[in-house]
Amino acid sequence: MTALSPHALDGPVLVVGCGLIGTSVGLALRQHDVDVVLHDALPGHAELAVSLGAGRPLTDDVVPYLVVVAVPPSASASVVVESLDRWPEALVTDVTSVKSGVQSSVDGTPGVDRFAGGHPMAGSERSGPMAASAQLFEGRPWAVTPSAATRPAALDAVVDLALHVGGVPIVMDPTAHDRAVALVSHVPQVMSTLTAARLNDAAGNDLALSGPGLRDTTRIAASDGAMWLDILGTNARDVKAVLELVRDDLDRVIGAIGHDDEVLAGVLESGRRGTTLIPGKHGSSAARFDLVHVQVADRPGELSRLMTDTGESGVNIEDLRLDHDLGRPVGLAEIAVALGVGQSLVQALTSRGWTAYL
Amino acid sequence: MTALSPHALDGPVLVVGCGLIGTSVGLALRQHDVDVVLHDALPGHAELAVSLGAGRPLTDDVVPYLVVVAVPPSASASVVVESLDRWPEALVTDVTSVKSGVQSSVDGTPGVDRFAGGHPMAGSERSGPMAASAQLFEGRPWAVTPSAATRPAALDAVVDLALHVGGVPIVMDPTAHDRAVALVSHVPQVMSTLTAARLNDAAGNDLALSGPGLRDTTRIAASDGAMWLDILGTNARDVKAVLELVRDDLDRVIGAIGHDDEVLAGVLESGRRGTTLIPGKHGSSAARFDLVHVQVADRPGELSRLMTDTGESGVNIEDLRLDHDLGRPVGLAEIAVALGVGQSLVQALTSRGWTAYL
Incomplete structure (x- = not known):
């Protein structure tokens, strides 16, 4: 779009x-x-x-x-x-x-x-x-x-x-942003680095067995270190809080591996469930979204008010398109959200005074 | 090829x-x-x-x-x-x-x-x-x-x-294999799982900020949990050994973040260096390899002897091609290795009795 x-x-x-x-x-x-x-x-x-x-x-x-x-x-x-x-x-x-x-x-x-x-x-x-x-x-x-x-x-x-x-x-808000990027960007960066760092221990032909999974998980570890030193330092508190939770899970895995399949299965399932929460842009997306349509008046502040109200409804925006005919006083925003949650966004926006429909 | x-x-x-x-x-x-x-x-x-x-x-x-x-x-x-x-x-x-x-x-x-x-x-x-x-x-x-x-x-x-x-x-050999896959496959799988597991803590619109880096690092965490439970259990000793080293680095990062840029820079650099060790298949590969040519007699066991000798030389094989004219007693193997290491493979193979050249 x-x-x-x-x-x-x-x-x-x-x-x-x-x-x-x-x-x-x-x-x-x-x-x-x-x-x-x-x-x-x-x-x-x-x-x-x-x-x-x-x-x-x-x-x-x-x-x-x-x-x-x-x-x-x-x-x-x-x-x-x-x-x-x-x-x-x-x-x-x-x-x-x-x-x-x-x-x-x-x-x-x-x-x-x-x-x-x-x-x-x-x-x-x-x-x-x-x-x-x-x-x-x-x-x-x-x-x-x-x-x-x-x-x-x-x-x-x-x-x-x-x-x-x-x-x-x-x-x-700025605080929510910093907590969010710790989770979706800064901690994944550290995890990629920690995975790639271990490759320095490889011997003989070990790395000849590398496949796409290793390349995907370590790709971002090749990024500029000075930039990341700066980012991680600036967001130290939020990143550290998430990394401490990662360490708890890692300790759990180290303790359970080869001994306690139930604990290990729990962590694997938690990771699998986590991947399903990532908004998906790849693949044939059209059929996988609800499209919510909202009328937006052509005056300053309306669009940002819509973005704010949508954000506060707790619904993830997957994509956004605005159709606006020049000369018409009202435009139409089309918000793509996960299948099944469109109706709750319509309700949230309607209760805030918007004209919204699926 | x-x-x-x-x-x-x-x-x-x-x-x-x-x-x-x-x-x-x-x-x-x-x-x-x-x-x-x-x-x-x-x-x-x-x-x-x-x-x-x-x-x-x-x-x-x-x-x-x-x-x-x-x-x-x-x-x-x-x-x-x-x-x-x-x-x-x-x-x-x-x-x-x-x-x-x-x-x-x-x-x-x-x-x-x-x-x-x-x-x-x-x-x-x-x-x-x-x-x-x-x-x-x-x-x-x-x-x-x-x-x-x-x-x-x-x-x-x-x-x-x-x-x-x-x-x-x-x-x-089987032991070297299991240590290698712990490093290049099983530990990256666990790291991907640990990264994705944290996404269950996301609030509000946090995951709307997801980018390709998050998708890459967590893609394999979506894999079948039962299969991975089996694999991790079977290779528990090797995986645990690598995960304990990961934990050491993670502790170092948690302690250094926001306080000790030198330690943090060291871990980031170690990760960056690790990524450079992964044999690269992507991009315009032709110019990025040395091609070592080796004569291979057309009799059973020769090719596996060549693979064994190459493996023992410690050089990663990036790609392998065999040209063999029917009716000729000798075939030609073309082994692609990282730029700059072709000459050492030629020497290693020559010392083992092969006819090899760049």
Whole structure:
């Protein structure tokens, strides 16, 4: 499905940081004729991104509507605060993979209401502007993490940004986000590393027996260590909490293996059940989803309100499409959810005042 | 590359057990016009495999040259011993994923010299004859695990079997095999399970943030629990030894995360280094291998001797091809190994009397 936004981003979008993510944002927005302005502390990166067609260079006369901070994680909080200060009318977001730290740096600063964090769940083993792609975010979740202080227009702009680049906006608070990524991204990364680390003990022809299962489970362990050191350090508390639960299960397996089939079967079954909870995008998906249709008025804030209400209903969004005829005051959102849960989403949205149906 | 065997399998190959593996062996051998005979304790399975073209039904007059025991793991040792007894001239192999247990059941029985274990590193999430495919083993490692008692003709027959079905024979002793599969298969399975098990703790929209990394690391956790309970139980000692080392690393990560970047960086780097050791089949492989050419005389035992000598040189075989003109007394084996190690394999093989060159 292709996501289409009902609102144009109202004015220049300034992308600060022209690496893989920033340049890809620029390329994707340019496909919708959004006015994109590019800046990077390394002028060469910005020039390269401009030459790739990701936008025009930043000049003093630019008054951005939205600033997308896409700098390395360690610089993100300070660039967000600087941007809120330098452009007192601009809405600001960032793309770092851990949200609480940036949010607490922004809390209490003037302009905190103009900030809503973001985290596109997309990347590549490669980095830098040359690795960028307008399709990088296509169909991928884009976490949008407003705080209690965020004004609706800021949340709306980030949801719009996610939709413009083809992503699926998922609205959650920064704390919930960090706990979620510990579970679905950071801990799997550590587990992949621990599995791959043992291969250094291989002798003789051991690794000649490698199959696709080993390649799949260890693929992400080949990622950039410096980046992961940064991510794991920033989300230490949440990652550690999950890893301690993993250690409990590992101790259980070590104790049970070869002795207690019941305990071992329980852990295997728990893992199998866990895999069934992952929203499935692969395969013939059409028949596997309920499609919930929701009428969305063409005014600022409606779409982000829908995303927030859907998120609070506890239903996972598998995919999202917006159909909107120019000139009509109402658009139609089509939300794909797991088979069997569509009716409960319809009820949840109806009780919140939406016109929703299967 | 397509693997071609220089020797025909000299007579009927009896496949006992017409599940996924047995039926696939039959289908693949039939493509080379090998005479395949099928038997299954469940007559319906055998009939279905026959109807799929995997071979002809077993009749009393059949005198098999090679018996391939492809029954469930728990029945494998007894069916191997029965087969050695029932067909006193036949060579016998099996396909179970753990080798020491079957080998110790066979050790000391009459006919032990006619047995060489095997383990094709191939499978599917599906099972049964309907899931079978003549291509199941194409390019996949097929571990061949002779004991000290195995006669050369038996080793030769199993290497030939692996080549006929398109596999890459890797000769190792049963003990080394079980340690290797703990590392490259059984422990990754447990790690995938432990990662997926944590997903049961997900709340709200957490899993909406799932990306390809999570799907890759947890894919094999969806496998059949009963099969893995059996495999892990049978290889308990080796799996436990590796899992204890994993736990040491996990404790190190839990202690270091957010406090000691040096320790954490060390574990991440160890994982990254581990991934580089996995033989790579994906991508544009041609330029990434050294090709070692070896002359192989057209007489029984030569090919398995070459596989054994290559294995003992400590070099991983990435791929293997045999060119053999009918009527010429010498064939040419082309062994693909990692870039840079071809010369050491040439030296190792030359010192063992082979004519080998890059």
